Amino acid sequence: MSMDPFTIEAVVRQLRKLLPGAAVGKIHQPGPHDLILRLWTGRGNLRLLISAAPRASRIHLTTEVYPNPQAPPRFCQLLRSRLGRLLEIERVPGERIVRLVFADSENRFWTLVAELLGPRANLILLDPSGRIVDALLRVEGEGRTILPGKPYLPPEPLLRSDLQEGVPPIPADVPLRAWLLQTVTPMTELLAADIEAAVDAGEEAQEALEKLRRRYLNFDFSPCVGLWQEKSILSALTPEHLSLESLQTFADVSRAADAFYAEAGGEELFGGGKEALERIVRKGLQRLEKRLANIEAEESKxxxxxxxxxxxxxxxxxxxxxxxxxxxxxxxxxxxxxxxxxxxxxxxxxxxxxxxxxxxxxxxxxxxxxxxxxxxxGETLAESQWLEGVLLGLDEAEEEGEIEAIREELVAARLLQKRPGPPVRNRPALAETAVRQAITPGGYTLFWGRNNRSNDHVSRTLTRPDDLWFHAANMPGCHLVLRRKGEGGDVPEADVLFAAAIAAAHSRGKDAGKVEVMVAEGKWVRKPKGARPGLVTVEHYRTVVVRPQTISS
Structure with a gap:
């Protein structure tokens, strides 16, 4: 979710109080779309994040720590050579565009234009004459050209009524929410729905819109984060007539934005190393835990x-x-x-x-x-079970290919964006390469997965109807299959316990003294239609209690 105009305006007003005259210390570019400016205000250091990420374009102060590349990228190097002291910050009226004016050591003025336009977001540096020095994303072709040396031409302005100038008359017999979103700026889906709810409660539409305008003009911001219609929401204004699930209010808008984008995975939009992916998954689990608590409260009502x-x-x-x-x-x-x-x-x-x-x-x-x-x-519990499996897969991952498989799984679930760049060709199937293999004392072959996708491969592809399937009971764990020999017959209990001990060792209970493990024939293991990777149902099984045991696979 890219930052909306209300929130951008609230951030700009906050930054105007804190940052004019601040000296630029360090500039970092931790990701392909993100900048971090460390600014000395005379009272301390503040860190300003500006992002042109297509799904998370934004600007706000941050306390999050981001890993930086060993060598600064091209645009980052350019900014380090030009930006010395921050002089002015302004939002272009009616637009999601912020202009930051800097002076260098020779008192020349440079303007960093942050076009926070979602899929068309960009960061552009202008020289004192208004020409483009360079941009984070160079654009050439139909429409606007954004290349070094070219004059800067702003995007086409939105032909909407600006709340700063007044409240337009609302026509009768129009879909109110759609009209607000198409006619008024700034406006958001949430606040348009809140005005609609006010009208449903008996308030006049014109008065409800005027009330919103007064809050906006009087800087009466009340930043919040919550869930609305199953989506995470960041808003500079807390709705008055709609209720948000998991509502959190904040003292200032940057803290709200920091919390929102960190929870949404904004700290590593494309994923990073193993630790970064773990942070994203844990925050996803926290979000689901809050949702489940709200569901319980709704159920009691x-x-x-x-x-x-x-x-x-x-x-x-x-x-x-x-x-x-x-x-x-x-x-x-x-x-x-x-x-x-x-x-x-x-x-x-x-x-x-x-x-x-x-x-x-x-x-x-x-x-x-x-x-x-x-x-x-049911959907929340299934998603939580899936994320617990992702977390265990990260814990088990030892090779870059296994981490990459988990990253792709998170991309498929839209918790991460796909990394830019050409696809990797001629790469072996990651699900197959993450499958481990061993032999029991009785000579039976074992296969088990190291993450959700390889577990899926084990259960759906490698498990035959008469094979034995193993999984730690009531906790995240690997899917392990014992391949029966061609002649069939019963599997000795010693081999069953051996396989169960390995399944226990690759589960969340690996450090426990004893673990209960499910044992089922393959024909009773099924994957529900549309279920996430690694999620199955088991109709008939027995359990054994074993001590976790690892082996060299």
Whole structure:
């Protein structure tokens, strides 16, 4: 999620207070799209992050530590030679473009233009005359040309009404949210939905938009991070009528942005080494843990739907005692043992039959909501189980190819962006190269995976219906298969325990004294349709308890 105009404006206003006159210390380029400027303000060092990442273009102060390449890239070297002291910071009105003006040691002025435009994001350095010195991403072809020596031409301006200039009249009978997003700047999907919710609650649309404008003009920012419609959201303004899951509020917008992009994997957008991938996976697990807690809270509220049906039944059973105009009625509640009087609220404007139907409607709505909650819980638990497997795979990874397989798995799950550059050709299948092999004392061949993808390969490709399949019970672990010999027959228990001990050694319980391991025939191991790599269901199995044992494979 790239930074929206509201948040960019909030950051710019924060930076104007802290950074004018700051001396540029170090400049680093930790990733292909990211810059870190270390600035001395006279009171201490601050680190300014500017990113042109297509899915995470942004600007904010950061406390995160980013690994840097041994040699600074071309654009980073250029900035080091030009930028001495930060003089001005401004946002181009109505746009997601920030201009930072610097002076060098000879008091010449250089402008760093941060075009935070999502897929079209770029960082461009201009000389004192306004010509392009260079850009992070050089562009040549149709449309704008961004090359050294060319005059800088800004993107075509958005033809929208700027909130700083006033609130445009809202036409009648238009889809409000779509109109706001197409007509007003700055505006976000979340805040447009919040205005729509205000109107649904009885507020006039024009007044709701004017209220948002006043918050904007008065710098009444309330930065927050949360979940909305199953998506992580960063907003400079906390919505007033919508509720966000896992809501966190922050003292300043840079702290909110730092937390949001770190949790979203922004610290290593393309992945880094093993440690960087582990950080991304752990933050993903923390996010799922918070989501699960919210699901539990929603479930406790939704459980009341059964009571709505009971009250509807009581009304129908006593409908001869009811009449239009009653605000409530006291009935005997035969669902209690023994029955007790219960006061049932009514809508005086409705008939007795309509009041009963209201309770049945709430029951049906609550039942559907509970079904949705159960589905979300299952999806969340499955995703958490998958990420636990990814984490174990990273722990087991010893070779660069195994780490690369996990990185590709995270890219496929959209937790990372694909690294730029041409694809690697003639590379062996990573799932197959990560499979390990050994022989039991009885001469049976064992295969097991080292990550989710190789586990998938073991269970789906290498496991035959009569083979024995092993997995540590109730914890992340490798998929291990014992290949039966051609003549069939029972596998000696000593070989079963040997295989189980290896499966235990390549699980989250590897440091435990004893581990319970599932043993199933291959025909009972199935992968659900659409499931993540490494996730299977096992219909019939037995368990053995073994001490984890590693061997040279």
């Amino acid at each position: 939704a459980r009341g739907f059964v009571r709505q049906r009971e009250l509807g039944d009581l009304l129908l059973a006593n409908i001869h005692r009811l009449r239009r105009g009653l605000a409530e009625v006291v009935l005997d509640d035969w669902y209690a043992d023994p029955p007790v009087p219960v006061t049932v609220p009514l809508d005086p404007a409705l008939s007795p039959q309509e009041n009963a139907e209201c309770y049945f409607r709430r029951h049906r709505k609550g039942k559907r909501g509970l079904e949705h909650i159960e589905r979300r819980r």
